[in-house]
Amino acid sequence: MKAIVHKGKDGLEGLSIQDMKAPSVSSNEVKVKVKAAGLNRRDLAVVTKRHKAEDPALIPGSDAAGIVEEVGEDVTRFSVGDEVIVNPGLGWKERSEAPPEGFEIVGLPYHGTFAEYYTCTEDHVEKKPDHLSFEEAAVLPLAAxxxxxxxxxxxxxxxxxxxxxxxxxxxxxxxxxxxxxxxxxxxxxxxxxxxxxxxxxxxxxxxxxxxxxxxxxxxxxxxxxxxxxxxxxxxxxxxxxxxxxxxxxxxxxxxxxxxxxxxxxxxxxxxxxxxxSTMGSAEELRAMLAYVAEHDIKPQLDQMFRMDQYQEAFQYLQNSKNFGKIGFIID
Missing domain, CATH: 3.90.180.10 (Medium-chain alcohol dehydrogenases, catalytic domain)
Structure with a gap:
């Protein structure tokens, strides 16, 4: 699969488009065909702070929206063809005063969403709001x-x-x-x-x-x-x-x-x-999605970039040129 990858060089110079092995699906996981992915300042921080040339290749990205292409045998919440968004938080289920020990954000230290496919457990995706396009839904989760x-x-x-x-x-x-x-x-x-x-x-x-x-x-x-x-x-x-x-x-x-x-x-x-405050729990993500649907709220979408425009997209964000959200069209 095609992916935006960071490896070998400091900062933005370490970014490139590479062919990576598509992730497989275990019994409780879903495989999402990514249609679009949101670009956040976290992604900029990730690629600008990885300074060791020996660091393994990393696919950055915390936000995505797409279509479920494959499900594991124990998955009960989703079916092939469902339109979903990725929860950018890992290991924070219920609303609490602070994230639990072990909380991580998608895109570091594990591979993220700037790729044609993303795989995760079924409790780390949610149904895409019906009133949003894939591009709008892709830039929603982390920032919203x-x-x-x-x-x-x-x-x-x-x-x-x-x-x-x-x-x-x-x-x-x-x-x-x-x-x-x-x-x-x-x-x-x-x-x-x-x-x-x-x-x-x-x-x-x-x-x-x-x-x-x-x-x-x-x-x-x-x-x-x-x-x-x-x-x-x-x-x-x-x-x-x-x-x-x-x-x-x-x-x-x-x-x-x-x-x-x-x-x-x-x-x-x-x-x-x-x-x-730091991002939020899966419980709050679902509450936010309900709020967005109830009030028919759509993201302020600045622009979307093609995957091969990764340098332009990261520099655009680095220079704070955006008003609202930007991201990548993956498919």
Missing amino acids: LTAYRALFSRGDLSEGQTVMLPGIGSGVLTYALLFAKARGARVIVTSRSEEKLNKALELGADVAISTSSDWTEELEGEQVDLLLESIGQATFEKSLGIIRKGGTIVTFGATTEDQVSINIRSFFYGQYKLIG
């Missing part, structure tokens, strides 16, 4: 699950609250915008890009301001109930300054420096809540 858990499981967002999304444009934050509006929340976004601010307003954002501006001045003193922080050092102090007393920051990433500093006295006097 991350947004769903951050907003609802960790952030406890409710109707009428105000949520702020600094750095709008990523897949996670565009999902967060769509999910929050479906819940009836007021949404404030920031970006350094005027184009992305305008696109966010078109997508339903209530207020859009520059990331580099004085947020308190721009918002005329308005404070927010919940803020999703994924930038890190560059915006963290501003994020703390815009949250109402007793409000919540949920952090799930750091596109700038990881280390941040806070005035701990101001923090505890403000009764703020700072909560970490």
Whole structure:
């Protein structure tokens, strides 16, 4: 089978298209003919952090949608021909405060989804939402699950609250915008890009301001109930300054420096809540899929690339050119 493979060289230079042995199916597994696969920042991190030339060949990729082509003899949930999506999480079944020991994400250390076929146990695939194309469904799982858990499981967002999304444009934050509006929340976004601010307003954002501006001045003193922080050092102090007393920051990433500093006295006097979040469980994935179906939500799909455009796709993501999700058309 054809696959995007990382081997032999550092970073993006180690990527190539190779012929790999198609995976076989054991008794409790399903074999999915991949139609499309979503590209995430995790995939970029995986290929840029594998620096040893002796590392074995790895097929990256955490997201995919396709058609079940073969099932093991003990499989009961799916049949040949079913349209499915891949659960990017391994070993996290029920919703919990933190992932269990041994939790992994598809695409490292085991082969991922950037290939013509992907095989996994039947409890690691779910039915594809009927209203989504394969391309739309392929870019859904990891980023949408991350947004769903951050907003609802960790952030406890409710109707009428105000949520702020600094750095709008990523897949996670565009999902967060769509999910929050479906819940009836007021949404404030920031970006350094005027184009992305305008696109966010078109997508339903209530207020859009520059990331580099004085947020308190721009918002005329308005404070927010919940803020999703994924930038890190560059915006963290501003994020703390815009949250109402007793409000919540949920952090799930750091596109700038990881280390941040806070005035701990101001923090505890403000009764703020700072909560970490990482992707989500299979239970939350199913809840997210039901939410998407109930509200007829479709991903903000920036563009899809052919497999042989892997360098262009990874560089496009690395340069943060996307507004919403990107991925690969496999078939």
